[in-house]
Amino acid sequence: MTAPPARRNQSSSLRRALTVLEYVRDHAGTGRGVSLTRIAEDLDVNKSTVLRLATPLIEADLLIRDRETGWFRLGHGTLRLGQAYLSSLDLRTAAAEPLRLLQHAVGETCHLVVYEPPDVVYIDKVENETNVRMGSRIGSRVPAYRTATGKAILAWLDEEAFRVVVAAGMAPVTAHTITNPERLRAELDRVRRTGYAIDDRENEPEVRCVAAPVFDHTDAVVGALSVSSLTTRMTPARVREVGPVVVRTGLDISHALGSSRTRDGNPRRSATD
Known part of the structure; x- marks a missing residue:
């Protein structure tokens, strides 16, 4: 039995959002972050798609977008996840x-x-x-x-x-x-x-x-x-x-x-x- 289209779309969106999160993790450097343009180009997706995928990550504090530069970096939520993992x-x-x-x-x-x-x-x-x-x-x-x-x-x-x-x-x-x-x-x-x-x-x-x-x-x-x-x-x-x-x-x-x-x-x- 195959999953309904809506569920498949949600699963696909989750995987793509995690790809964005992993990209920022690996390329944000020493804290300055990584630009929207670079993420879109390197992942071969539209900027609008990156913004859509990043929105729930920002809401969950997994990503932060700098108000002045628009660049992305990891949010405090990733630290909480890491600490929870390490404590376990x-x-x-x-x-x-x-x-x-x-x-x-x-x-x-x-x-x-x-x-x-x-x-x-x-x-x-x-x-x-x-x-x-x-x-x-x-x-x-x-x-x-x-x-x-x-x-x-x-x-x-x-x-x-x-x-x-x-x-x-x-x-x-x-x-x-x-x-x-x-x-x-x-x-x-x-x-x-x-x-x-x-x-x-x-x-x-x-x-x-x-x-x-x-x-x-x-x-x-x-x-x-x-x-x-x-x-x-x-x-x-x-x-x-x-x-x-x-x-x-x-x-x-x-x-x-x-x-x-x-x-x-x-x-x-x-x-x-």
């Missing part, structure tokens, strides 16, 4: 599929954590039950200084966060635990250079972990993900292979949360920068 995002939900794909790619246990100073808290875990299972549990917490995920987060926090971790104590739990603040600081510098952190038997004597940070829409670090395995499987060579894969997954999750971070942890530059 949940780290665990955004990370679920990337984390599953990461586990499938590397064949090892994968974790997702958030930071509750001075600890990291496990909020998700995906593991291959054919391998040796890790002892971690969702909801458990571990001091950040001796985990790869903790270091991946601390590397992108400020000096005050570092002092909080140090003040909480850096007791050894294995022969490889980092207990010296300056050595930890050097580790965080390395994390910022490579993009990923390593727990080399620092939390459990026979386990190595590789972790990368996750950023939100403000480009602030909000968590980290990791790949963990026994040292017999996670050799130093394997760490170097897995590291970039974990970084890419962290960026995938970050971008789903609205972040503009790149592999080096810096915001992506726009074409006009």
Whole structure:
């Protein structure tokens, strides 16, 4: 059964109006806007058609037309939509599929954590039950200084966060635990250079972990993900292979949360920068 002509026309008008909105979004530049003539020419439609399609967008505050120049730019309604979308995002939900794909790619246990100073808290875990299972549990917490995920987060926090971790104590739990603040600081510098952190038997004597940070829409670090395995499987060579894969997954999750971070942890530059 085909839709009535009126309904088809409304659907077509909606799609064309959204095309105008998307054009302004992509071409309005630094806030000056884009002219009616340019929109009409680039979209190959009449000026009168652009004005007709733009009218409901202006009424909904999705577009603004400058009274003096007649140029169009995005309206406050787009900001409200964006904020509503971002507020609906949940780290665990955004990370679920990337984390599953990461586990499938590397064949090892994968974790997702958030930071509750001075600890990291496990909020998700995906593991291959054919391998040796890790002892971690969702909801458990571990001091950040001796985990790869903790270091991946601390590397992108400020000096005050570092002092909080140090003040909480850096007791050894294995022969490889980092207990010296300056050595930890050097580790965080390395994390910022490579993009990923390593727990080399620092939390459990026979386990190595590789972790990368996750950023939100403000480009602030909000968590980290990791790949963990026994040292017999996670050799130093394997760490170097897995590291970039974990970084890419962290960026995938970050971008789903609205972040503009790149592999080096810096915001992506726009074409006009």
